[in-house]
Amino acid sequence: MNTNEATLKPTLREWLLSDRPQSRRQARLGRLYVIWSRFTENRLAVAGLLILFGLLFVAAFADVLAPYSPVQGNLRGARLLPPGSAGYLLGTDDQGRDILSRLIYGSRLTLFVVVLVAVIAAPVGLLVGTISGYAGGIVDGILMRITDIFLAFPKLVLALALVAALGPGIENAVLAIAVTSWPPYARIARAETMTFRNSDYISAVRLMGASPARIVTLHIMPLCLSSLIVRVTLDMAGIILTAAGLGFLGLGAQPPLPEWGAMIASGRRFILDQWWVAAMPGAAILIVSLGFNLLGDGLRDALDPREAGQ
Template sequence: MSRAAALRAWLIADTPLSRRQARLGRLYLQWLTFRHNWLAVAGLAVSLLLALIAIAAPLLATHDPSAQNLDIRLQPPGATHWLGTDELGRDIYSRIVHGSRITLGMVVAVVVLVAPFGLVVGCAAGYVGGWFDRIVMRVTDIFMAFPRLILALAFVAALGPGIENGVIAIALTAWPAYARIARAETLAIRGSDFIAAARLQGASALRLIFAHVAPLCLSSLIVRVTLDMSGIILTAAGLGFLGLGAVPPSPEWGAMISTGRRFILEQWWVATMPGIAIFVASLGFNLLGDGLRDVLDPKQT
């Protein structure tokens, strides 16, 4: 038997001999399920490609994204400038490549801020219950009563334009959804026998929440985070389009569309190319999220 066949047999063994073998075997089976969904694999490929572009942006860009040359302004796509130039003669391809860093940076920053906070707040509210649960849920109701972009605009208007303030504004509007998911999962888990057994053994509420409840909520949270990434991209682009996101001359995709809308009829590439970048990135994360939901959500058939 080859090493690959032996490894596969070890991963799919009916009786794992250790926790490590059981976890790796579960991940392998999930990957087998995931790869049969070709749309999900395409979403994963797009997401990884976008991450690689952002990491290697200085190497992939053919021009300085901020270099202006009015002699070549509004040139159509060609051999020298693959996606054309904008109204200041800047290379659109290079600006899109560097703009992927800003967009993905904002997405990662929002997820890092929001996901742990929403998980902790939702698990605590669902486990503790009572007045604490009611207060937390009413606060989430208030935040979710407003459209995300409108609420983010209000926060950015108060904080001022900029990438950091944009991240804070989007994070303030995104956390309620994660808290509600974590609370719903906690309500289904807290009455389980293993929670009662751990409580009888003297486990504190904090230990029950962080060691037993929160890990079981991660699957649903990961799916929600992946699906929500496209919404974060669109919100960040919306803030940039309205001049409240990245400050010029930063090559932010929404700001590029905003400056290019004046030329949309004649020099269509100025606004269309960053729009296509937003569309592809959002579609990739949505397809990836759908695939992860089929794999990680136990309620999916």
Template sequence: MSQTAETPPTFREWLLSDRPQSRAQARLGRAYIVWRRFSENRLALIGLAIILALVFIAIFADQLAPYSPVQGNLRGARLLPPGTDGYLLGTDDQGRDILSRLIHGSRLTLLVVGLVAIIAAPIGLIVGTVSGYAGGWVDAVLMRITDIFLAFPKLVLALALVAALGPGIENAILAIAVTSWPPYARIARAETMTFRNSDFIQAVKLMGASPFRIVARHVMPLCMSSLIVRVTLDMAGIILTAAGLGFLGLGAQPPMPEWGAMIASGRRFILDQWWVAAMPGFAILIVSLGFNLLGDGLRDALDPKEAGQ
């Protein structure tokens, strides 16, 4: 017994200990279990690799892009097919390198999905948890407001908001965020209602905690896993909505290399110079697929039923 007691546990055993000595150890242990379950999904790892590659390209766009994304050679490089004169993916009608525009356009894509998630997810989380915990007329009012937003198709409502605010990438992000929070509120409300009358919430009440503290410190953290999964799965839809606004000329304005706007400018040449519109469309496809695979993997890794097994 003394020999066993003197043997220090390995780092893995320390993470998987059923008697953690601190909150940090417990959190690291849960994170390790989630990562181990996530890494068993090959498709999820592919999705993670795609998103990490997108982040890397966006960070080092200036170093990776071989040409300027906004300036082209109208005289000698207009509508060149892929692989001609060093243009790997060809050029557009302004003589601009499509690969360089796609690389710099990754920054706009990450900007849109990042800001929409930062704006919409907290709004939905606050509305859903307050509605689910308070109940009564508060729940009725907040959920009816949510139903009003859900009654309109997301793209149609975003089009109406951008038309009212004016075209531009900032207004497009705000419009997409305003139309994206209702599903998060529904999920947070459903999660809150499952445990608002549970024993540990009642114990916190008996200790004198205020409703604000209960919602902020105990209810919201319990809703985070489901919300993260839903936000990740919605990234593909956010990208498509932003591309749709750009395609209609209501998103990022020329000469910004936004992928939807690139497709719009290339639709005139779709029959003869197919690469002008096909390359940004392929980029949207790959990134959307990456977010979907990542979201599916997170859903399986964070599933409470799986965690309990």
């Protein structure tokens, strides 16, 4: 049995790494195998991926993992208990609520913000950037000037202004962060499009009678995806910090939702004596942000061999 497995594994590897793939499926699987091999060579990137999987696991099974309710506490007997006391692993806050349970449920809000911002901002930036880069001329000028206007404002300041206008709440915070996040993606997509639009590959598609819309959506956008994925992954930490900043200022998720930034805000009054109330959600933000940064660096090296060789 072991001999057969040892024989099959090199055969499969040789099939994936073949210089002459016999089908598109083989070519795609071979490319994915090469990318995965480059990615797994970076141990820090694998650590970042494990942190992300851990976040997904905790968010998915929060109801099972959380030992207590995230919104109901025990004011009489469990207020501001230190970590490890009376069955509270990370201590309790000023309302007698278990901090660990609030962190576990707060991971859902963090993923909610990250996923929605990526789903909204990345496609908008990709669409604006590819249209601008392929069309050129006055269309390029108008779209890039609009992009420059958004880039002229710091992200947090613009998000604060938008949330103040729309009203506090997690949905408005997501919308505000998404509005401030798409311009860098548009810049990257435009730069990538300008390198591809005059290539022989695109010229051949154009000679075959493909419309500009078909060229942009089916041929140019897929070429921009790898750079966009890397940038989105690297921006996840900034999105988490912006959402936490809005929650800290009271403009994000509203009480009693266990949002990590709001938890830090409620614990700042006890930072000297009951440090764990603010430190535990701060540590959660640090770990998750670090995980996304490590994952983004690994994806950049895996998807761009030129970066890996430097």
